[in-house]
Amino acid sequence: MAAPRAGLGAGAGAAAGVPGRQGSSGVEVVFPSEPAPPAPLCPHGPTLLFVKVNQGKEETRRFYACSACRDRKDCNFFQWEDEKLSGARLAAREAHNRKCQPPLSRTQCAERYLKFIELPLSQRKFCQRCQQLLLPDDWEKHHEHRVVGDISITQLRRPSQLLYPLENKKTNAQYLFADRSCQFLVDLLPTLGFTRVLCVGTPRLHELIRLKASDDKKSNIKSLLLDIDFRYSQFYMEDSFCHYNMFNHHFFDGKAALEVCRTFLQEDKGEGVIMVTDPPFGGLVEPLAVTFKKLIAMWKEGQSEGSSHKELPIFWIFPYFFESRIRQFFPSFCMLDYQRFHRTFICVDEAMKYGCMLEVDYDNHALYKHGKTGRKQSPVRIFTNIPPNKIILPSEEGYRFCPLCQRYISLENQHCEHCNSCTSKDGRKWNHCFFCKKCVKPSWIHCSICGHCALPDHSCGGPKDGCFICGELDHKRSTCPKITTSKKVNSVLRA
Numbered sequence: 001m002a003a004p005r006a007g008l009g010a011g012a013g014a015a016a017g018v019p020g021r022q023g024s025s026g027v028e029v030v031f032p033s034e035p036a037p038p039a040p041l042c043p044h045g046p047t048l049l050f051v052k053v054n055q056g057k058e059e060t061r062r063f064y065a066c067s068a069c070r071d072r073k074d075c076n077f078f079q080w081e082d083e084k085l086s087g088a089r090l091a092a093r094e095a096h097n098r099k100c101q102p103p104l105s106r107t108q109c110a111e112r113y114l115k116f117i118e119l120p121l122s123q124r125k126f127c128q129r130c131q132q133l134l135l136p137d138d139w140e141k142h143h144e145h146r147v148v149g150d151i152s153i154t155q156l157r158r159p160s161q162l163l164y165p166l167e168n169k170k171t172n173a174q175y176l177f178a179d180r181s182c183q184f185l186v187d188l189l190p191t192l193g194f195t196r197v198l199c200v201g202t203p204r205l206h207e208l209i210r211l212k213a214s215d216d217k218k219s220n221i222k223s224l225l226l227d228i229d230f231r232y233s234q235f236y237m238e239d240s241f242c243h244y245n246m247f248n249h250h251f252f253d254g255k256a257a258l259e260v261c262r263t264f265l266q267e268d269k270g271e272g273v274i275m276v277t278d279p280p281f282g283g284l285v286e287p288l289a290v291t292f293k294k295l296i297a298m299w300k301e302g303q304s305e306g307s308s309h310k311e312l313p314i315f316w317i318f319p320y321f322f323e324s325r326i327r328q329f330f331p332s333f334c335m336l337d338y339q340r341f342h343r344t345f346i347c348v349d350e351a352m353k354y355g356c357m358l359e360v361d362y363d364n365h366a367l368y369k370h371g372k373t374g375r376k377q378s379p380v381r382i383f384t385n386i387p388p389n390k391i392i393l394p395s396e397e398g399y400r401f402c403p404l405c406q407r408y409i410s411l412e413n414q415h416c417e418h419c420n421s422c423t424s425k426d427g428r429k430w431n432h433c434f435f436c437k438k439c440v441k442p443s444w445i446h447c448s449i450c451g452h453c454a455l456p457d458h459s460c461g462g463p464k465d466g467c468f469i470c471g472e473l474d475h476k477r478s479t480c481p482k483i484t485t486s487k488k489v490n491s492v493l494r495a
């Protein structure tokens with residue numbers, strides 16, 4: 001029998017004709033109640049336990065697969081839960097895991113960086129093919145590659161512009177913020193009183209915080225980046241970057257890196273720190289929630305007695321249609337109405353041609369501005385446990401305060417007296433439907449056949465162009481947040 005494919009939210013389509021909701025088949029993550037045997041390791045740290053679900057029924061045989069990679073091409077780890085491996089196979093696996101680690105240790109990377117910045121400008125080279133800063137001894141090996149020279153200190157401070165964003169859609173699609181969108185956060189964090197930012201999967205935010213701190217002596221804000229993209233280790237010392245997997249809370253450089261993170265969180269008895277994270281959307285909410293709870297616990301250990309009731313402030317950047325999933329794990333979180341997270345669009349072909357990155361703000365990019373839908377709003381929002389009335393959204397962009405909801409809302413969002421809340425999620429004015437007893441998107445009308453609101457041209461009785469699982473039109477199956485929760489199993493992966 002073919003082994004089930006594990007992969008976070010990824011994969012080939014389910015069998016055609018399988019109806020949405022109950023009937024869909026997929027793979028789900030299982031978090032066994034303690035004490036559980038330790039999960040076997042893949043090159044990305046401890047694997048997760050999965051179960052295949054068919055027509056709503058769990059199969060009995062569970063298996064371990066990679067936590068981070070949604071594509072078997074990236075990590076093909078597979079082991080049945082009850083499978084016993086021979087000593088030889090275990091040894092081969094260990095050797096494979098070792099072989100997959102980055103060739104240089106974190107300390108070696110930091111030493112290379114210090115050597116690199118000592119070089120005269122004309123000797124500072126970067127290999128685009130290998131995505132690597134070169135020291136003179138390395139030149140020979142890369143002489144046939146495309147190498148850019150004269151890497152300035154300014155360029156070194158902006159590694160996210162020097163490195164190609166990882167393109168692999170399934171495992172590690174990097175969606176970098178446009179500088180302008182990132183600047184909103186960079187300005188907001190100090191006004192909220194934060195002096196330290198734990199950046200989990202936000203390399204560009206990390207970079208802009210540090211740039212601001214070095215340009216503006218008044219801003220003494222510090223940042224620590226945790227990210228799975230180890231190319232960043234070339235640009236940061238050990239105290240500002242840890243190679244990290246956020247789906248299993250794994251520090252690739254072991255205890256020393258874990259301690260860097262702990263020290264950062266616990267400095268000043270944990271005062272003044274915020275965690276900001278922008279995980280890949282295809283990833284599962286539950287493993288992320290488990291990880292974030294571990295980071296919260298680490299921060300809590302450093303708290304003084306009196307402040308043990310406090311929560312670690314968090315900004316979790318994620319699409320609005322995950323709201324109910326996130327609140328399931330973090331009930332105190334609310335979703336802010338800030339909608340201008342634009343991502344840079346990098347044309348790699350052009351970048352190859354000109355030898356530099358050409359970044360285009362989605363907002364300015366003709367394709368997106370006048371694209372199919374004509375709407376340029378991003379679905380990405382901030383979820384946070386900071387009281388929303390403290391987070392002032394820019395009035396120049398049309399945001400205003402709703403005294404009833406005690407939060408800032410976008411221009412067209414309106415307070416619905418029936419729902420007693422400003423109900424729009426996507427920046428348009430939503431309308432209240434008295435049959436559904438809730439506000440719905442303006443393009444929807446109530447369908448008496450389906451018994452709920454839908455697009456006027458929907459086909460009654462089934463989801464059509466929208467998400468395969470829930471029928472919503474604003475996302476695809478791979479990122480569907482509406483997953484059935486069974487007794488043992490909480491998160492769905494589609495296989």
Ligand code: SAH
Pocket residue numbers: 067068171172173174175176177200201202203204205206226227228229244245246247278279280
């Ligand atoms: N908007 C952010 C980038 C978000 S893209 C910014 O501009 O700073 C998602 C980020 O998460 C990428 O940097 C990617 O390398 C990282 N990432 C993806 N999978 C990860 C994992 N399993 N563990 C840690 N980081 C991961």
Ligand code: ZN
Pocket residue numbers: 042043044045066067068069075076077
């Ligand atoms: Zn793996």
Ligand code: ZN
Pocket residue numbers: 127128129130131141142145
């Ligand atoms: Zn090279």
Ligand code: ZN
Pocket residue numbers: 416417418419420423431432433437438439
């Ligand atoms: Zn309403």
Ligand code: ZN
Pocket residue numbers: 433434435436437440445446447451452453
């Ligand atoms: Zn309705």
